[in-house]
Amino acid sequence: MQEIMKKRASELLLDGTVSRVIGWKAGDFVYDITPAVFESAEEIEKDFVYTAFCGANLSKYLVKESKKPGKTLVFLKPCDSYSFAQLVKEHRVNRDSVYAVAVECRGKADVDKIRDCGVKGICGISEENGTLTVDTVYGDKTLPLSEVMLEKCASCKTRKHAVYDELLGEEGEEVADCDRFGKVRELESMTPEERYEFWRGELSRCIRCNACRNVCPACTCEKCVFDNDNSGIAQKAAADSFEENMFHIIRAFHVAGRCTDCGECTRVCPQKIPLHLLNRKFIKDINELYGDYQAGADPDTRPPLTDFRTTDAEPSIVYRRGEK
């Protein structure tokens, strides 16, 4: 796959169709992959990678890159394509200045989970038919991909793209047995005290590094309210338990109805806070109260928070829940 992508990206750069390519580039270690912009076939040849560690969603970088002259090529995994479509819908990215190349995806690996399996000294990785071959300084190790997938891939909802100009590889299907709300349901069934303890335990680890916000394709504000001294909620550090709650509630609320559930927030959190559980709570509530909604799936529908029905449930529905 990587070679096909490199070839195609180089072709499109050389024939002038696109002026730059957003892709992935290996860091100091093979699992330490970062999004990168390539402007020549040489750069592509030298640094471009597409491996089982390419979990990063590239769509957000288009906000900046697509404003530059010429077209920007972006590689989109199925989940990334929803983020891209949502950005186009919100006029954050101009569709016409993007050349979207869809790439197939069967799930990406979480290096920590691989390490948890006792695999050390990773210096290479390859995937075939759901089996990962990890090249280590101690020799090759094989692992089933399904056991070491990123959280977002383990609960993947679809392997089908929302939108693209060109497809490389095969288009996947919707994941029929995806149970991405399982953990949310589990939390909902706890007592409020248990939930409080759970979230205190999670959120108290927050170090306010802002990684979740910075990676989120829905968080593309010109200036985030948390950085704006006039907003009344500007914070630089989680100095207090209140601020941890505040930050995460407002962050999730601001992306409610716009979050495509791409799972990037959880993937990048250095403290391993399951932030997707906040977003998924909103998604689950929206689906249950206002009808199924997938952000990015449809360019025309109104996002649920800028829409209403006269017959919508009253807020008191929240009190009645859990009363059995």
Added chain:
Amino acid sequence: MQRIGVFVCHCGTNIAGTVDVKAVAEALKSEPGVVFSTEYQYMCSEAGQNIIKNAIREHQLTGVVICSCSPRMHEATFRKTASAAGLNPYMVEIANIREQVSWIHKDMKAGTEKAIILGRAAIAKVSLNAPLIPGESPVVKRALVIGGGIAGIQTALDIADAGFEVDIVEKEPTIGGKMTQLDKTFPTLDCAACILTPKMVDCAQNEKIRIYSYSEVSEVKGFVGNFTVTIKKKARYVDELKCTGCGECTEKCPQKKVPNAFNLGLDNRRAIYIPFAQAVPKVATIDADYCNMLKNGKCGVCAKVCGAGAIDYKQKDSFIEERYGAIVVATGFNPIKLDAYEEYGYKQSKDVITSLELERLMNAAGPNGGTLLRPSDKTHPHTIVFVQCVGSRCDDGKGKSYCSKICCMYTAKHAMLIREKYPDTEVYVFYIDVRTPGKNFDEFYRRAVEEYGVHYIKGMVGKVAPQPDGKLLVQGSDLLADEQLRVEADLVVLAAAIEPDKTARSLGTMLTASMDTNDFFTEAHPKLRPVESPTAGIFLSGVCQGPKDIPETVSQAGAAASKVIGLLAKDKLTCNPCVAHSDEMLCNGCSACEKVCPYGAITYSDKEFRGPNRTTLIRRVASVNDAVCQGCGACTVACPSGAMDLKGFSNSQIMAEVDAICK
């Protein structure tokens, strides 16, 4: 730093009775920014207002807090007071210590404490107030009425009467609308044409009124007082200025097989036609779908016979741009299509007709010259069945959930007219309820039953089955007698539900005027502002707002006209300065605010900004039209970046109040 003055009102003993006003004034004196604090018996009295005015001048106050009754009572008063002393009126805040403190709390200590807290909140808010200056926008002294039925005609006449120019845009070749097709009107039974056509002529002759017939609105820009509207004049292939309406062409045109839309297809007309004798303007129109000359270039008879040389086969659609201060929507209604109601056999039998078709059949200018004959065999019907609520009050998905309101009365009228003219005819009316609220309505209905012997049967018709002998077998239930009923009828008349004209939805989008799920236009307030759309400068007349009969339509048309006159009489509109405002530096251009704005006050444009390294960045940013925004604040919460804020109720002001209260 603000220099704030605090004025605590005793309101006689209304406040002073349970609040220690002196303690309040004293406590608030030490709040940050406060340079003056006092109390007085009646702040709203002239003496009280003078205390405020003097303090503003003497202490160079930049903000005023008045602890008194509800702002709903005297906010306007105190704003004027401040203004008179040279202070911006929006630098005044009220702490409501009467309705929300002294009148509800008997305990002096608790009341005083709360009054101090509310005073602090008002001080915190006023510290962040900014002087606001209401914007002004000019008013174009011309109105547009969209739709030339009785609603549009009445509105236009009333506006013109007040001396303002008004244009009517009508999509048909003539004004007059549905009422021209009616025979008689309830409950007085006077002839529709006799009362309508003089009004049509008045319109044509009124020099303040311009009629754009055979025209449609194709684009609307602008806002209250200042709309720019593009009107599309459809090609009628006849020069309106030259045509004398003599009718020579309509008699000589060889294409005779064109279904006559005015008579609902019950007879035929020519390809060039004048819809009816009293049409306004009385100008011929060529139906391009049927004209041989336009279709294949073979004919040209009308051009040959036209003495005025008015025929112009090369005419094209033309577009006119006009500016208006106000727009009245009067797009009216149509009966629904009955294709989905197979049980009534409307498609199968020519003798199952709608009530509007019956109007044409009974009309002297109709296909049978006013003699009621069955469409199929032109014989006189002896048994007629009326079916009510066909598609009205209907939850089966085929029809409309609402009551069409006019059917009960026109059916009573039809039944009565038929019994009057043809006493040998038996008339049955199947109904769910008979609804007759209206002046002389119930009396009218009772006459139909009691004097004219119309058989009213409570129950619905299950099936109308055409028989081989040409009869129609009507099977229905009589709920009162609890029995099944079979009537052999010669004619069945269906009271089809009415629905808004199909053009309403696209027009609503153009006007950013909100509509309900049935495509009726929504009024600004269901009780208190029934003829205004929530979008400023857009007014509603007639059935486009909801089903109504002629008297109601005419009174609503007059009401809409008076609202338009009130608007056009102003030279300038003063805008509410407490409107939303977008900070372009923070705006993402995401359109969330635009989606929740009920007034269409937010627009987007690409603007140039300075990027890094002397580059230029183009960004999509929102801007709010001050003249259109009503200041609800829905956009401020929809905006994720906080770019959108509301003047007078800004984020920082509200949070300052929260802080002061929770301290």
Added chain:
Amino acid sequence: MQVNNTEFKPKIVAFCCNWCSYAGADLAGTNRLQYPADVKIIRVPCSCRVNPIFILRAFQRGADGVILCGCHPGDCHYTTGNYYARRRMTLLFSMLDYLGIEKERTRVEWVSAAEGAKFAATMNEFVQTVTKLGRNRKLEDLRCRK
């Protein structure tokens, strides 16, 4: 059981829309209907003006309960504002509950300008509920505590 010497007085912030609920509160006053002085009203143009940030801010600064009052659905002065507020608050309250914060501390009530009695009754009942819950601990900012 420990008994406090001073009776707990909750701090309640009530956001009221200018056209219906604020007028309803005024009517409660005009009719001399009593409700506890713990309730302090903030006037907003419409329930849709209330940002979740304001509600969290109130809790941060020491509020024990926050109630939002607006026109009945369908009666909004701005026609649609309260429908948006209804969705926003439903989701916000659900999230607070999900985080284990007592859901009874937040509420939305629709109070018309004619419902002075409903306003007073709602406030009496809400104050009682919040008093029972006691001081807001789960969503307070210790630095703001006095």
